[in-house]
Structure formats: C-alpha cells, structure tokens
Amino acid sequence: MKTLCWHCGEPLLATIVHASVGGEDRAMCCHGCRAAAEWIEQLGLADYYSLRTQPAAKPVLADAADRDGRRAWQRDELARHVVRDLSDGRRETMLFVEDVRCTACVWLIERALQSLPGVASVQVNALARRARITWVEERVSLSQILERLARTGYRAWPLHARALDDIRRQEARDALKRLAVAGFGAMQAMMFAAVLYLRGAGAVDASAEGLFRWLGFIVATPVVLYSARPFFKGAARSLAARQLSMDVPVAAAIALIYAASFVEAWRGGGHVYFDSVSMFVFFLLAGRYLEMRARHHAGDLVDALARLSPSVADRRREDHSLERVGVHELRAGDRVHVGEGGLVPADGVLLSSVCRVDEALVSGESAPIFRRRGDMLIAGSVLVDGPVDLQVERLGADTVLAGIAGLVERAQLERPQLARAGEQATRHFVVRVLGLTVLTAVAWSVVDPSRAFAAALAVLVVSCPCAFALAVPAAITRALNVLARCGVLVVKPDAIAALAQTSHVVFDKTGTLTTPHLVDVQTFNGVSPESALRLAAALARESHHPLARAIAGACSEAALPAAAQVRSTLGLGLCGVVDGRELKLGSSRFAAPDESLLGYADEILLADQAGVIAAFRVSEQLRPGMRDVIDALKAQGMQLQILSGDAPAKVADIAAKLDIASWRARASPADKLSELGAMRTQGAHVLAVGDGVNDAPVLAGAHVGVALASGAEIARASSDIVVAGERLGALVTARRIARETVAVIQQNQRWALLYNLVAMPLAALGFVPPWLAALGMSFSSLCVIGNALRIGTGATA
Amino acid sequence: MNAVLMLIPLALLLLVLAVGAFFWAVDHAQFDDLLTPGLLPLDEAEKHAGREEDPPP
Numbered sequence: 001m002k003t004l005c006w007h008c009g010e011p012l013l014a015t016i017v018h019a020s021v022g023g024e025d026r027a028m029c030c031h032g033c034r035a036a037a038e039w040i041e042q043l044g045l046a047d048y049y050s051l052r053t054q055p056a057a058k059p060v061l062a063d064a065a066d067r068d069g070r071r072a073w074q075r076d077e078l079a080r081h082v083v084r085d086l087s088d089g090r091r092e093t094m095l096f097v098e099d100v101r102c103t104a105c106v107w108l109i110e111r112a113l114q115s116l117p118g119v120a121s122v123q124v125n126a127l128a129r130r131a132r133i134t135w136v137e138e139r140v141s142l143s144q145i146l147e148r149l150a151r152t153g154y155r156a157w158p159l160h161a162r163a164l165d166d167i168r169r170q171e172a173r174d175a176l177k178r179l180a181v182a183g184f185g186a187m188q189a190m191m192f193a194a195v196l197y198l199r200g201a202g203a204v205d206a207s208a209e210g211l212f213r214w215l216g217f218i219v220a221t222p223v224v225l226y227s228a229r230p231f232f233k234g235a236a237r238s239l240a241a242r243q244l245s246m247d248v249p250v251a252a253a254i255a256l257i258y259a260a261s262f263v264e265a266w267r268g269g270g271h272v273y274f275d276s277v278s279m280f281v282f283f284l285l286a287g288r289y290l291e292m293r294a295r296h297h298a299g300d301l302v303d304a305l306a307r308l309s310p311s312v313a314d315r316r317r318e319d320h321s322l323e324r325v326g327v328h329e330l331r332a333g334d335r336v337h338v339g340e341g342g343l344v345p346a347d348g349v350l351l352s353s354v355c356r357v358d359e360a361l362v363s364g365e366s367a368p369i370f371r372r373r374g375d376m377l378i379a380g381s382v383l384v385d386g387p388v389d390l391q392v393e394r395l396g397a398d399t400v401l402a403g404i405a406g407l408v409e410r411a412q413l414e415r416p417q418l419a420r421a422g423e424q425a426t427r428h429f430v431v432r433v434l435g436l437t438v439l440t441a442v443a444w445s446v447v448d449p450s451r452a453f454a455a456a457l458a459v460l461v462v463s464c465p466c467a468f469a470l471a472v473p474a475a476i477t478r479a480l481n482v483l484a485r486c487g488v489l490v491v492k493p494d495a496i497a498a499l500a501q502t503s504h505v506v507f508d509k510t511g512t513l514t515t516p517h518l519v520d521v522q523t524f525n526g527v528s529p530e531s532a533l534r535l536a537a538a539l540a541r542e543s544h545h546p547l548a549r550a551i552a553g554a555c556s557e558a559a560l561p562a563a564a565q566v567r568s569t570l571g572l573g574l575c576g577v578v579d580g581r582e583l584k585l586g587s588s589r590f591a592a593p594d595e596s597l598l599g600y601a602d603e604i605l606l607a608d609q610a611g612v613i614a615a616f617r618v619s620e621q622l623r624p625g626m627r628d629v630i631d632a633l634k635a636q637g638m639q640l641q642i643l644s645g646d647a648p649a650k651v652a653d654i655a656a657k658l659d660i661a662s663w664r665a666r667a668s669p670a671d672k673l674s675e676l677g678a679m680r681t682q683g684a685h686v687l688a689v690g691d692g693v694n695d696a697p698v699l700a701g702a703h704v705g706v707a708l709a710s711g712a713e714i715a716r717a718s719s720d721i722v723v724a725g726e727r728l729g730a731l732v733t734a735r736r737i738a739r740e741t742v743a744v745i746q747q748n749q750r751w752a753l754l755y756n757l758v759a760m761p762l763a764a765l766g767f768v769p770p771w772l773a774a775l776g777m778s779f780s781s782l783c784v785i786g787n788a789l790r791i792g793t794g795a796t797a
Numbered sequence: 798m799n800a801v802l803m804l805i806p807l808a809l810l811l812l813v814l815a816v817g818a819f820f821w822a823v824d825h826a827q828f829d830d831l832l833t834p835g836l837l838p839l840d841e842a843e844k845h846a847g848r849e850e851d852p853p854p
C-alpha cells in the first residue's frame with residue numbers, strides 16, 4: 001500500500017493525482033508534484049528517482065508573481081548586479097538553489113539545465129547549494145534558466161556577482177596547500193629523524209648523522225617558511241596592534257625550535273627537532289583548517305539568508321498596473337505595492353488605510369506594529385498583513401540593503417563562542433609553556449649547563465598546544481558534518497552548545513506540528529467545485545497564511561484570474577475583487593455574517609454579495625512521525641509546550657493526540673514572547689520550533705530557534721538552526737549530537753590538560769628523550785581527533 | 798650506504814613532484830567540492846545523451 005507521494009514523500013491526501021514515471025503509474029499528493037515529475041520524465045531524467053537518497057522538496061506551484069520575478073532578471077539594470085560578462089558573448093552567474101537535498105538533486109539540476117540549448121556549463125555544489133552557470137546570452141536568458149529550474153521543482157535566486165569571485169574558495173585552497181606541505185614535510189622529517197633515533201642500535205655510523213640532520217633541515221624549511229607563514233603574519237599583526245593573540249606564542253615556539261635545531265645541526269651535537277616542528281605546524285594547521293571549513297559552511301548558509309534583501313519591488317504605473325523593477329531603480333515619489341509577508345523595499349509613507357508591520361529585523365522590536373495611512377514604513381520591515389501601497393521617500397544605502405548586509409556581515413564575523421574560549425585557553429597555555437621553558441633553561445644552566453638547552457627544548461616540544469587548539473574545531477566540524485547529513489543545518493555554530501543545554505521545547509502548531517490540507521469542497525447554488533476553487537485560489541494566493549496556502553496549493557490551474565484590491569483582516573479572512581466580483585474568503589463570521597450557516601463554524605467560506613458560494617474544509621494533519629518525535633524528546637527529559645495562535649479546541653485536540661500536557665491557545669506573538677521570558681526567568685533553556693512569520697520573534701528570542709526549511713523567510717532568518725525536509729525527527733538526533741559534542745570537547749580539554757601536567761614536569765627534569773617528546777605530542781593530538789570522530793557514531797552518551 | 802645516498806635524493810625528488818602534483822590539483826578545482834562529483838560517473842550514458850542535444854556554443 002503506497003501512502004506517500006512518489007515525488008515529495010509527503011502523505012497522500014484524499015484526492016490523489018497520478019502520473020506515469022518510468023513507465024509506471026505513481027501516486028502524487030498534489031498537482032505541483034505531478035507537474036514536476038512529468039517534466040522530469042519528459043526530459044528523460046527519470047533515473048533521478050533511483051539515484052536519490054531523500055525525497056524531493058514539494059514544489060511550490062508557480063504563480064504569476066514568481067514568474068514575473070524571474071522575468072525581471074531580463075532587465076539589464078537588474079541583471080548587471082548578478083551577472084558577469086565573459087566577453088565572448090557568454091555570461092556567468094552564481095545561483096543559490098533552494099531545496100538541494102542530496103547528490104541526485106545535483107545530477108538532476110545539471111542534466112535539466114544542460115539540455116537547455118545555449119547553456120555552456122553548470123557546476124552545482126550541493127553543500128553550499130550553489131550553482132555556477134555560464135550561458136550564451138544570444139541563445140538563452142537567465143529568466144529561462146530560472147524558469148526551467150522552477151519547473152523541475154527547484155527555486156533559485158541569483159546571488160550578487162561578487163559571489164563569483166569566491167574569496168572563500170581562494171582561502172580554502174591556500175589553507176589546503178599549506179596543510180599539504182606541512183603534512184608531506186612532517187612525514188619526511190620524521191623518516192630522517194627516525195634514523196637519528198636509531199643510532200643507539202648501530203644502524204648508522206656517526207659520519208652519516210650530520211647528513212640526516214641536514215636532510216631534516218631541508219624538509220622542515222618549507223614547512224616553517226611556507227606553511228607556518230599565517231602564524232608569523234598573525235603574530236606580526238597582533239604585535240603591531242600591541243595585543244597578544246594565540247599566534248604570538250605559537251610563532252615564537254616554532255621559531256625557537258627551528259632556530260635551536262639549526263644551531264644544534266651546525267654545531268654537530270645534541271638533538272635536532274626538525275620533525276617535531278613540522279608536526280607542530282601540521283597539527284596546528286589541521287585545527288585551523290577544520291575551523292575554517294566550519295566557518296565557510298556557516299557562511300554559505302548566511303549568504304542564503306542574504307537574499308532576504310528585496311532586490312526587486314513592484315512599482316505602480318500611471319494606469320495602476322504593476323511592474324517589477326529593481327530596488328535601485330525606484331525613485332522618491334514612486335508608488336510601490338507590497339504583498340502580505342513581503343519586505344518593504346524602501347522607506348515610505350503608507351497610502352493604504354491600515355496595516356501591521358514587523359520591524360524586528362530593523363529595530364529589534366518583535367511585536368508587529370500598527371501603521372495607519374500617512375505613517376512611515378521602514379525599509380526591511382516585514383508586512384504582516386496587507387497588501388498595501390506606499391509612496392517611496394528614502395532609498396539607497398542608508399536604508400534596508402545596508403541594514404541587512406550589515407546583519408549578514410556581522411553574522412559572518414562572529415566566531416563560535418566555543419572556539420573563542422578554546423583559543424583563549426590555548427593562548428594562556430602557550431604563554432605558560434614559554435615561561436616554563438625559560439625557567440627550565442635558567443634552572444638547568446645553574447645545575448648542569450650542558451643539559452640546559454636540551455631540556456628547555458624538550459619542554460617546548462613535549463608540551464602540546466595542538467591538543468588544545470584542535471579540541472574545539474575538530475569536535476565542532478565533526479558535529480556540523482554529522483548534523484548536515486541528517487538534514488540539520490546549523491546557521492550559528494554557537495547553537496550547538498546552546499542546544500546541548502536546552503531543557504524546554506516550545507512548538508508552534510499550524511505549519512510546524514501540523515500541516516493543513518484541503519480535504520473537501522462543498523458548493524451551493526449549482527456552482528462547480530472547480531470554478532469555486534479557482535476563485536478561492538485566486539484570492540488565497542495573495543496571502544501567506546497556512547490555510548490560504550492550502551487552498552491555493554489545491555488548485556491545479558496555473559493561469560488563475562488576477563485578484564485586485566485584496567485586503568486581509570487579521571485572523572478572519574481576505575476580501576478582494578476577482579473577475580469583477582467582490583469576494584470574501586474566510587471564517588463564517590467574516591464571509592457570511594448575515595446568514596445562519598450552522599455546522600460551518602470550522603469551514604472556510606467563499607462568498608460574494610449574493611451569498612455563500614462554497615465551503616472549504618481544511619483539516620489539519622499531524623506531520624507524519626510527529627508522535628515519535630514527541631516521545632523521543634520526552635525520553636530525553638525535555639519539557640514540551642505548544643504555543644499557538646489557534647482556537648483552544650483545536651490546540652487541545654492536537655495536544656491530546658501528542659500527549660503534551662502544557663499548551664496555550666490564542667497566543668499572539670507578543671504573548672508567546674512574554675511566555676518565553678517567563679520560562680527564561682525560571683532558568684529554563686528554551687528551544688523554539690516554528691515556521692511562520694509570526695514565529696520569527698519567538699525563534700529569535702529563544703536560546704535556540706529552529707525553523708523549517710519550508711517556512712517563511714523571516715522565520716529562517718531569525719533562527720539558529722534550519723531543519724531541511726520538514727522532518728522534525730532530526731531534532732532529536734541533533735540534540736543528542738550536540739550533547740555528545742559538548743561532552744567530547746570537555747573530554748578533549750581534560751585529556752590535553754592531564755597529558756601536559758604529566759609530560760611537562762618530566763621534560764623539565766630532563767627525563768624525556770627527543771623521540772619520546774615528538775611521539776607524545778603526536779599521540780596527544782591524534783587522541784583528540786580520534787575522540788572527536790566518535791561524535792555521531794553512538795559510542796558516546 | 799651507497800644505495801642510501803642514491804635513494805635520498807630520489808625521495809626528495811618524489812616529494813617535490815608530489816607537492817607539485819597536489820598544488821596542480823588544488824588549483825584545478827579538484828578539492829573544491831568533494832561531495833558532488835562522486836555521483837556523476839554513475840550515469841555516464843545519460844551524460845553523453847544530454848551533451849548531444851546541446852551543441853557546443
């Protein structure tokens with residue numbers, strides 16, 4: 001029995017649509033999925049279904065606004081910001097592709113685009129969810145490329161042309177090269193050093209020793225001069241700024257060991273530590289490399305959120321029709337139309353009667369604010385109910401784009417708190433080691449000057465800041481990778497530590513615990529269900545409310561009539577003019593206040609002035625597997641709560657089904673926030689899960705905010721973690737992994753401390769021969785990495 | 798010992814070659830994306846079919 005949609009893997013509804021894929025009849029949940037599946041089949045790419053490891057994203061039915069948005073890229077004024085001319089008639093751009101879930105998606109995207117005549121090359125990076133595309137402008141346009149992606153089920157946005165430069169790629173390549181040189185150098189240096197260590201066994205005669213010392217010098221030199229350059233540069237920079245960063249003691253230690261070994265080799269006596277200095281550099285670089293990868297990964301996600309910036313706006317022409325233009329084309333005095341849930345593109349005066357805006361992104365004020373005609377709307381705020389018109393007053397760098405760009409940049413510069421704390425610990429440690437080295441040298445020069453140099457060097461070598469430096473990045477990198485594999489994208493790396501501490505979970509109901517689906521259409525006065533649905537969908541697609549989305553999504557027709565003068569009344573419904581008829585869509589109180597329609601309290605009614613046309617029954621279904629998620633969270637000892645804006649009866653029903661004792665209905669975003677504040681004052685660490693515009697403040701205010709990848713943009717922007725594929729089950733795993741990570745970091749740091757406490761006094765007393773010092777250092781670092789790799793294997797508690 | 802004297806320069810030469818080859822690979826985007834290309838050889842036939850429809854620009 002097939003109960004899941006073949007394309008997107010969501011549960012099938014009462015109305016099943018069918019499509020033939022690969023010669024077999026497959027059941028789909030909606031027309032969007034069918035269209036995408038048939039299109040993939042038509043391209044001859046049905047193999048995608050056998051290659052994929054995760055179900056596809058549910059395609060969003062393309063509406064007229066989406067298509068206009070894509071067509072807008074044909075305008076040169078817009079395109080030149082995202083497109084680079086390659087001078088031979090070819091153009092290049094970087095797209096951010098949403099909903100890339102597994103490598104089969106990459107395969108599908110590359111095939112689908114390459115079969116488009118005129119597309120020269122397509123490179124998709126699944127991890128960063130980016131596609132670099134070059135095409136011949138005469139034969140195909142960017143709009144066509146975006147259109148084809150949308151038909152295949154992927155929404156894509158062009159990124160700023162700066163993204164093509166890939167500063168991060170250059171940084172990653174440099175780091176990899178330095179790491180490789182250090183690795184090769186360390187291996188060779190160890191090989192030559194082994195000969196010296198074996199001299200006691202009579203493997204080499206004394207005359208050859210000098211040769212092997214100089215060989216060690218030869219391979220260690222590029223390691224110190226090339227690979228370790230970032231440390232020297234960093235040290236020089238921080239000294240110039242009169243600060244003591246971690247680079248200073250590290251660079252001093254490297255330079256000291258290298259110079260001392262060179263002197264020893266020159267003198268032809270004592271020990272050389274060319275192998276140790278190479279390994280030292282290698283392990284430190286490995287730690288930095290891992291941290292850089294984690295940082296880049298987070299940066300890619302932040303970039304994805306950067307497209308929040310409304311680079312297009314809807315301008316009213318003289319005849320009141322709309323045209324889509326770039327924000328930078330707007331002039332003061334223009335009339336701009338903003339849809340519900342949309343971003344206000346420029347500062348301006350409200351021309352419509354009333355609306356509510358969420359200015360959280362701009363001012364941090366989380367509750368939506370009422371604005372009346374004549375009030376000022378701030379660029380970058382989100383329209384909670386609308387749509388509205390406004391008259392542009394201020395534009396440019398001093399408004400939204402600057403604000404959001406600043407937000408993104410700040411997020412990118414922020415390094416994980418754990419990593420900062422780890423670096424601090426390393427710096428203190430290295431300073432102490434340098435102190436102890438000096439102390440050892442002084443003490444020995446009093447006792448036995450001939451051994452002073454060797455003992456001091458042994459202290460420097462055996463002490464291992466590498467274990468400290470690696471402890472945090474290795475664990476975090478491993479955790480980010482494991483989490484990404486199960487569909488949890490950590491936007492702010494700090495969230496890992498916060499997630500491990502959470503004790504309470506707050507859920508939003510509609511859209512998070514449940515998904516609304518249209519199950520039944522009942523019509524009056526002989527209207528056909530199809531035409532009623534058509535009218536309702538035309539109205540509903542103007543709104544971002546989940547119930548409206550459910551109705552709009554149920555209509556298969558692509559060419560819906562346009563709805564004009566759409567207004568939304570918060571919590572009640574929508575009204576507007578479709579095909580010349582004034583229509584109302586909403587609860588019975590709103591749509592048909594005069595008629596006594598008993599038994600239609602829960603339905604959504606469509607009515608015109610003559611009376612009720614149709615009743616839509618939208619039922620909420622629990623997300624599949626939700627019960628298991630709840631039970632698993634309870635088993636982890638979490639306190640669960642539902643905070644919903646919905647009616648008490650509905651919330652109680654869902655709470656009972658999920659066995660959640662604590663719930664609150666009819667909670668406004670402000671109520672939710674105050675509830676959250678109350679929990680925080682009681683010492684609870686709160687994890688909030690949500691998807692809607694109204695959840696954004698709660699997500700931002702909680703210790704850890706988790707948004708669904710399919711949710712509203714603003715919800716994702718305010719969250720710390722984004723769960724892909726709408727599978728909240730990943731949350732349970734994520735919390736377990738976060739706890740493991742924190743535990744492993746603590747173990748690693750304790751281990752590094754213990755090792756150093758034992759090894760350093762021995763070295764200072766002169767008991768540690770050089771080979772043991774080098775061995776101990778590598779062993780300690782490998783322990784730390786090995787321990788980090790246990791994260792996600794279930795070996796740790 | 799004579800063998801060692803010959804082998805050591807050889808080892809150093811190989812080291813230089815290895816580093817050179819690695820640098821070349823890094824500069825030619827071989828390490829930029831380690832995840833995606835793993836899947837592409839799975840379907841060579843489709844790839845060629847796709848290319849035929851798409852004459853070079």
